[in-house]
Amino acid sequence: MKLWLIPALPLIGSFILIVAGSRLSKRMVAIVGSGSVGLSALITLFTGYKFISTSATSFHYQAWQWMDVAGFSPAVSFHLDALSLVFIFVITFVGFLIHVYSTEFMADDDGYARFFAYLNLFVCSMLTLVLADNFALLYLGWEGVGLCSYLLIGFWYTEEKNGYAARKAFIVTRVGDTALAIGLFMLFQNFHTLNIQQIAAQAPQQWAVGSETAMVISLLLLGGAVGKSAQLPLQTWLPDAMAGPSPVSALIHAATMVTAGVYLIARTHAIFELAPDALMIVGIIGAATLVLAGFTALTQFDLKRVLAYSTISQIGYMFLALGVSAWSAAIFHFMIHAFFKALLFLAAGAVIMALHHEHDMYKMGGLKKKLPIIYWTFLIGASSLAALPLVTGGFYSKDQILWLSLAGEHGNIWFFLFALLGAFITSIYTFRMLFLTFFGNEKTHVGHIPGNGITIPLLILAGLSTIGGFIELPHSFGHFTVFSNFLNPVLPSVSVQEGFESIEWMIQLIAAGVALSGVYVAYIFYIVKPGLSEELKTSAADLHKFWFNGWGFDSLYDKLFVKPFVFISDINKKDIVDLFYDGLVWISNFFNRIFSYTQSGILRWYIMGIVIGGILLLTLGLIKN
């Protein structure tokens, strides 16, 4: 079992690139950068094969125990079970494809080696996060992901707005991280261990269902998850994070970072199940986010921002699934989403690159002919995102969530309706994007025609996002449940409420209908009568603006937090806390002068010191006696 190699290889790659990157040729950089992740992916395949063939429930590997002192025993040890296997599979494979894509995409960039170093580190952090067997290591990965996202979003740091976006991502996610850290402290306080498996095993014995502590801890963990996964109310960083290069966006959105929150909740589901109210909140956050983000996506004109909001919305689906205890459905959607979202981002990146870094969809169009491969793969990804029935992976994964949000034991009609509304909007904005970009007249000249480095990953991802759906089929399609069976040892399956089995086909029909009608609406608005959308925009200008600005969250936060904080900092320019440190310095210097005086170099003086010490010791003895 060389489990530790999986995160170690990208780390080593990153290390090599940091140390020697400037001396290596671009070709070598590409080989080291993507090769390390590729090897990881191979080992993942091998490990996965072994895992399945031995039908083990978990592998455990302790790579390195730092020390074991007085009960403090930080160790780098990994735990592999079905859940983390799915994650590392997605991370390494999608990550690898993104790396390959980047070798072409970033070919002309000066920071080539730096880019791959960060990218490798990103993958390594995420792998550490999902493989960690204790929360301390998980937190390390968690922060590593945060750091790398900061570095990568601000990759083109010469432009001020990129730096701003990077800082925003870092600070906003920090809010969640803080909550998570407090939650972890509380966990340690309660269980005296940070081992995830032990905590999961002990939690049901220690807490009753609905226990207050469980509730508080769950909410704190949720806080962390919400921050990283860009859910309400901490979603504002993600759209700005588009400032980074497209492969970075793909990596953040598909394989790493935003899914960390989903992973965290799934991983700690034992705690969440003890706090049904917290679980309910997870569902509500998911439902609200998916609709909110969907409406915002409708109004964006920047290609990548549409995709960003769509990610927020899709993660909302996963949260909704988690909220109704449909654990494996959430993970299933995560996987499929990773495929098609990576595909969409990479394709979008190719489009943007072809159009000389033009992001505005209204300035695109007619690319269907010029970039056929991109078009077809993008179409597959878009259909999957819009969950077009039967042929797309997205349909099967999203359908499962829709179904369980209604019929699952924690499901209700409101969740279902929100999810349905979300699905409708999703297919509208998805096809709006497709139509605006690829159909109609060509508005910008096509420059760079993508080569193999870009098209091959796209084709593979397109394949995966189609085939991927067929590993888990609903009851009405033959009830093929490889995926949820696989996850079952880790994530309990959800039971369906009485009397709902019979209407499953109806729900599927509705979902399919909604998706198709969304496509139709988009078709009407953007192909048949292109003027119609403009009319709508002007007639409801305020609403459009409101949606366009992401429901005004940014300005709200600006008024609520940023402005007061700046105000306080203005008052406190000479930091009060600094006084303490200045004081320490002053005291040190003061004592230094005094005691330096005693080091006079005169022998008799030193003897005097010893005598005085002796007198003090004896006097102390006499007083205390």
Next chain:
Amino acid sequence: MEVSKINIIDVLPGIFLVTASLIAMLSIAIKRNHKLIFGLTTISLLGVFVYLLVYASNHRFTVEPLFIIDGFGTFITGLIVMSTLAISLLSYAYFEQREERKEEYYILLLLATLGSAILVISKHFISLFLGLEILSISLYSMVAYLRKRPRSDEAGIKYLILAAFSSAFLLFGMALVYSVSGSMNFSGIADYLSSANSLPLTMQAGFGLMIIGIGFKLGVVPFHMWTPDVYEGAPAPVTAFIATVSKGGMVVLLVRFFTQIDGFRFPVIVLSFTIIAIASMLIGNFLAIRQNNVKRILAYSSIAHMGYVLVAFLAGGRLGVEAVSFYLVAYFLTNIGAFGVVSILSDHDRDAEKIEDYQGLFWRHPKIATVFTAMLLSLAGIPLTAGFVGKFYLVASGVNTQLWLLVFVLAIGSVIGLFYYIKIIATMFDKSVGTETLALRPRLYLINLITLFVLSILMMFYGIYPQGLIERIQDFLK
């Protein structure tokens, strides 16, 4: 005569060292040859170490009435022997280039090591005293070894008068203890104390006077004033020896003595050591911050470090002893490394002790500067160095026994300490190139360089993977 009772095997390390020093002396009588005597010294030290590795593991027996040979003692003896080996490797080039008669140095080095090794295994006032004095008397001459340097003589005489002076206190204290308890054996004193309900005043005074003698050797406040002057005046390898082997032996003795007599029962003793520890941690660091002489900075920092060690000593128990052992390993490694850097950079007339000598060192001698940086970071206790793990161990033992005040002062002291360690590092990275006054000797210093590399690799290794060493220590202390 009942001489034959002593099992030769038990005291073999000591016999080995004695024989080595005798052979060294005889070889001088026949022909002076630096290389030969250096080789002899290193080989015999290696031999002792290998013997300790192979034969002496964690068994425990006593050689009545003077010695106790147990895991703790064996472990630290091994550490001492290895440290002396490293120091003698560093000494070769250092003394080779100086036109002194350098051969006697090795005899003294071996004898001093013997003294320290005896301190480590002694369980009786007589062996304590003899070990201490063998160590001290060898050190007097080692400190003043370079006779061309007035500073060396000055340091020598200061050390001699003060050490003899504090030995007198130690002896008087021991006499008082003996007069009350009727035994000079640690276990005899422990028996007396366990039968007595309270600590008799005379005995208490005896302990107090003994603390003066012990405190002097450790260089803790207020018996610390000799440290900077002696460190500065002594040749760099000798300074390394004083900082590590000489202090380490005393630490072990202190731990053994007070653990055996269970001195922690008596609040006045604990209070005395607490005050000494706090004063050492603070004053040692305070003294260093505006110092511009690297050797003196290291001297002041060693005062503080001994204060840190006292925290674990006061915590006592298994964890405390483990912490002391680990800390000593880390402390030995880093100090020998640091003084090794000083000695490698020293030229014919003076040691590289001014901070200006280090200006821009990184751009002139990147390897040496890197080693020195690593050593300083370890002294400062930056994570992933042995120093950090050692310090963490100390804190853990302190926290475990709720010595909050001590732990707090330890933290404050470390923060202050960071300042002057970083100051040296910053100086080394200063791009404005310093004066190239100190020339490295080619060829000769290769052996030093290799030693330094080994030391720094070990230091990093124990920082990244301390668990092996921890288990080793636990195994020895079983």
Next chain:
Amino acid sequence: MQLTFYIAGAVAIISTIMVITRFNVIHALLYLVVSFMALAVVFFILGAPFAAALEIIIYAGAIVVLIIFVIMMLNLKEEAVDQEKKWLTPDVYVGPAILTIILLSELIYIISLGGASGVVGQVVDVKDVGKSLYGPYILGVELSGMLLMAGIVGAYHLGRKKKKVVHRFLEKIEE
């Protein structure tokens, strides 16, 4: 017995006071010999005849003679006495004296109250000492040999007349 002890003790103290206050080193050393002899008497009274003999032979004999030798080698002249007079002024000795008196009174208090009661005077003769020295403490004797060796090697190295500083290439020729 008791009276002899007190007289010898008084002599020892007085002569030691004389030692530390003399300006001439040789005078001081002569008082030191007196002090050691008085102590030898004390040892004898305390029942340690062997120690008494050693005190005279080694301390009063060997060590003091050694010091006198060195003083003669240094060839100190009359100025040295004047120098000592200048050094030993009240502002030099008042402070230390006060400190020492504090320490002494503490020790007196502790010793007289501190439970070290009992009488002394039982003779422990050479035979006992010898048996114990070459019995259990044999290793100690060996070690004291090492101690002396360290002293001899050190003294030899440090005390050797300094060579004229010659260039390293010329050194061989001069030898």
Next chain:
Amino acid sequence: MNEIQVTSGLLLAAALFMLGLIGVLIRRNIIFMLVCVEIMLNSAGLAFIVAGSKWTQPDGQVMFIFILTMAAAEVSVGLALILQIHHQLKTLDGDAANSMRG
């Protein structure tokens, strides 16, 4: 009563010890300092003999012998050093040897 109390012996030792101590503190001549340290060591030896005599054990005298050994070794090294210093500094002033400080 014709017996000598342990305390008297120890007090004599303490008095001599303190005289030696005061000598070290007030004399600037290094030879004097060395001599005074010898006085201190000697009085410590006295204390050992008193204690040994109290318990009628030879251990006190054994220790005295070792102290004697150490004193001899120390004086020899010390005198050699003093010779050195006299060569170097042309003085025996202990206070003059203060080139290292701070």
